[in-house]
Every structure is written in structure tokens, then in C-alpha cells.
Amino acid sequence: MRAIVLTGPRRAEVIDSWAEPEPGPHDVVVAMRAVGLCGSDLGVYDGTRPTPALPWVMGHEGGGRIVATGSAVRDRRIGQHVAIEPNYCCFSCPPCTRGMTSGCENRLSPGITVPGLLAERVAVPARFAWPLPAPAGAEVLACVEPFAVARSAVQRAGVRPGTDCLVVGAGSQGLLTCLSLLAAGARVSVTDPRADRVTTAERLGARAAEPDGKRDFPFVFDTAGTPAAWETSTRAVATGGTVMVIGMGHEPVGLSTMELARRQLQVRGSLIYDHPDDFAATVAAVVGAAPRLAGLLRPGVPPEEAERAFAEARTAPGKSWIDLSTWEEDHR
Template sequence: MRAIVLTRPHRVELVDDWPEPRPRPGEVVVGMRAVGLCGSDLGVYEGHRAVPELPWVMGHEGGGQIVATGDGVTDRVAGQRVVIEPNYSCFRCRWCREGVTSACAERGVVGMNLPGLLAERVAVPARFTWPVPESTPDTTLACVEPLAVARAAVRRAGVRAGDECLVVGAGSQGLLLCVALLAGDARPYVVEPLEGRLALAERIGAKRIDPGDAHGFPVVFDTAGVPATWQLALRAVAAAGTVVVIGMNGAPVSTSTMDLARRQLVIRGSLIYDHPTDFADTLAAVTGDELDPAQVLQRGVRPDEAADAFAKARAVPGKSWIDLSAWQEDRDG
């Protein structure tokens, strides 16, 4: 079957001899229709994030249609349209039992320590596929997962309606945070160096703000997580406010305990989402037309344009995604 694989850092190739997945008991096979790209994928693409082997199939944000079911699967059927939840928690550890599956150390992560979604077909544990209405567009399949990440960050921050929030960075996660905040009647302000991304954030309904004017925010989301944005976030947060760190970077950052204690700041890391509630809530919001995450997407690119999409994804405004629907229509036709 066909797949889009990373053969070495910065090199993405389209292959047609990738091994066909076989569903193990409890798994289904999904014919992939849409896969979004995010910063984590780009970390793999650029060679900053190690994967088990090369060539490697990347991608963890997406969905398609079930084409086969393995033994023991009774609650999913072929033909169902599904979104994939790409973090397979163990359900046995202390964190999983407490409902904080995002902290599970045994987590299988699609595209990182398990093969990714940029393939014609993938095998997925049935319980990590979420059926959606037949009418759900492919664009939605590509962005439910990163929207769940954004909504979990908003939930963990305790944002209330009317809160003015600062979003540092308007890459795809920053834009989806704006969508999530606006849906909850909060008021997002965005700091971002690229004009095209700022313009897109404004189109969605966020306001732009100059970094020098950003002060007094009860909640600040740092989607970049680099030393410069950490400093900006600490300057911009109000006393007794919360800084939510979403972007990740290995460089150490600093502050003083005096500043933290005197201003009574809360520093909150936020990683993915917790199974099953965050994904369930996000799907309910999307399929209930509460919000439309597709407004942050660019035009979907064909599989043969994937290499170009990876190369440009760091700089373009809006979220890049690969449209694999032609592969499924070949098969149906």
C-alpha cells in the first residue's frame, strides 16, 4: 500500500510498497482520509525528536473510515467514519486509574513511538477510534486532535467567560487555542512575529497585541516554550495569574522564587489531553457546530505534495494537512 515516509531528516518520500497493517484482536483498520501536521511532527522531520527507526511513517492527527475489524471488536463496524485518538494510555498505572492518562509513562504515541497515520491504512485499537457522523468533513478529521490539545489547556487553566487571555505564538496550536477560547466566550490576544499568522488570528476573532503592551493577563498560554517567550509570558501575566506552558524546548528558562512567590504565580504545564473526556467533549463541540476548527486550516495538499508541505510548515500561516482522500476513493472506485 501507499505511505508517506521519512527516510532521513528533512527527506519525505511517497512509497507504494509499505506493508499492509493487519488488525490484532481489539483493533480496527482505518483507511486514512486526512492527516494534520504539527510542531511535534516537524520535530521528527527535522531530526530533533528520535523515532524507533527509519524509514518512519509520521503523523498523529487524523481520521478516515474503518475498512476492517479485528477479532473481538463488537462496537465498531466497517464503513464508520472515525477520528483517531493517537495516545494509547495503559489503563493500569496510577495516573491512568486517576484519569490523568496524559501523565501515563507507558503511553503509546502514534507517529512517535508507534507508526504514524500518513499511510493508506493503519491499525488502531478500536477504543481509540471515535465514530463521527458521516457528514463530518475531512477537514474536521484533520484537526480534532490538536483542538483537543488546545481545549485541554483551556480547561486546565480554569479560564472563565470574559477572561482576557494572552496567546503567545499563532502557529497551529496558538490558532486553535484562540478558537477554543472564543468558543468559551473568553477574549484571546495574540503575540506573533509572522504577519500572515497574526492576520489569520484576527480573522478568527482574536486581537493582536504588541509584546511591549502585553501586561496584566490573568492567563497566558505559551505555545512556543522557548526562553524568549517564557520571559514574555512572565512579564505579561497578572499577579495571581497562570502561565500555561504548551510549547516544549530543551533550553533551560529562569525566574526568581521572589517573583513567583510575591506575585503568587501559577505555572502550569499542559500535555495533550486526558482519555476519554477531553476527546469526547471536543468531538461533541465540533460535531454540534459549537465551533469550527477548520478555519485555521490551509488548503489540503495531495500526497505527492507532502514533502513540500513538511518543508514549508514552519513558516506558512495556518495549519498544514495532507488530503489522503484520493487514496480511499481509488479503492472505493
């Protein structure tokens, strides 16, 4: 079968003779239709995030159609259209037994620690392949996972309708956070050094924030994770407010204990989502949200032009994704 394979830093190739997945009794085989790209994929693509092997199949955001089921699978069937929850938690470590599977100590992630989704067919544990409630376009499958990340952060923050929120960073995760906040009834402002990204967020219904340094926002969502974004976030958060950190970077950021205590700030990190509820809720919401999600998706890129999709993911406004529909159709 075909797969899009990383052969070295910034070299993605379609390989025709990649080995078929070998599903276990509790797995399903999914003919992939769409795969979204995010910052994690860029780290893998650049070689800054080492892979267990080379060549390596990338990609963790996506879905397709079930074409085979393992012998022990009873609750999934061939032909179902599924979104893949690409963090296979162990269910037995301390965070998992507390229900906080997002903190799993033994998590397996396709494209990162196990082979990824940018292939004609992939084997996925059945419980992590979520049937969609209604037919959906390829582009929807490309953004279920990052939408779940954004929705979980908004839910964990406890944002109430009518609350003023600032989203710092309008990359794809920032745009999805804007959408999730708008769906929660919040008033959403957005800031990003890049005007074209802010324009995309405005089209979704967010307002461009005035960089006046006023401490106005009860909630700030830092989706960039850079020292500059942290500066902006901690300047803009209201006294007693919350900074939710979704974006991740290696550089330390600063805030004095004096300021933290005096301004009574809460700083909370948010990583992915907890199985099963967060992903289930996103899958239930995603088909209805499809028209709004379309506003932040770039046109799908065919597999032969995967390198262009990675380049766009770095620079262009909106979310980049690879359209594998032609491969999926070949499977019929």
C-alpha cells in the same frame, strides 16, 4: 499499500509496497483521509526526534473510515468515520489509575513510537478510534487531535467567560488555543513575532496584543515554549494569574522565586488530553466548530507533495495537512 515514509532527515517518499497493517482482535483498520502536521512531526521529519526505525511512517493527527474490525470489536462498525486519538495509554500505570492518562508512563504514539498515520490504512485500537457525530470534511479530521490539545489546556486552566486571555505564539497550536478560548467565551489577545500569523488569529476573532508590558492578563497561554515566549508570558500575566505552558522546548527558562511569590503566579504545564473524556468532548464539538476551524487550515496537500506540506508547516501561517482523500476513495 501506499504510505508516506521518512527515509532520512527531510526526505519523505511515497512508497507503493508498504506492508498492510495487521490488526489485533481489539483493533479497527482505518482507511486514512486526512493527516495534520505539527511541531512534533517536524522534529521527526528533521531527524531531531529519533524514530524507532527507518524508513518510518510519520503522522499522528488524523482520521478516516473504518474498513475492517477485529474479531473482539463490538462497538465500532465498518463504514464509520472516525478521528484517531493518537496516544494509546496503558490504563495501569500510576498516572493512568489516577485518571491522568496524559501522564501515562507507557504511552504509545503513532508516528512517534509506533508506525504513524500517513498510510493508506492503519490499525488502531478500537477505543481510540472515535466515530464522528456527523459527516465532516477531510480538513476537520486533520485537526481534531490538536483541537483536543488546545481545548484540554483551556479546560484545565478553568477560564471563565469574559476573562482576558493572552495567547503567546500563533502557530497552529496557538490558533487552535485562540479558537478554544473564544468558544469558552474569553476575550482573546494574541502575540507572535510574525505579522501574517497574527493576521490569521485576528480573522478568527482574537485581538493583536499591544506589546506594552502591562501585567494585564489573568491567563496567559504559552504555545511556543521558547525562552522569548516565556519572557513575554511572564511579563504579561497579571498578579495572581496563571501561565499555562503548552509549547515545549529544551531550553531552560527563568523566573526568580522572588517574582513568583511576590506576584503570586501559577505556572502550569498542559500535555495532550485525558482519555476518554477530553477527546470525547472534542469529537462532540468538532463538527459544529468546522466553519471556524476552516479559518485556520491551509489547503490540503496531496500525498505526492508531502515534502511541501512539511515545509509549509514550518513557515506558512495556518495549519498544514495532507489530504489522503484520493487514497481513501481508491479503497471503495
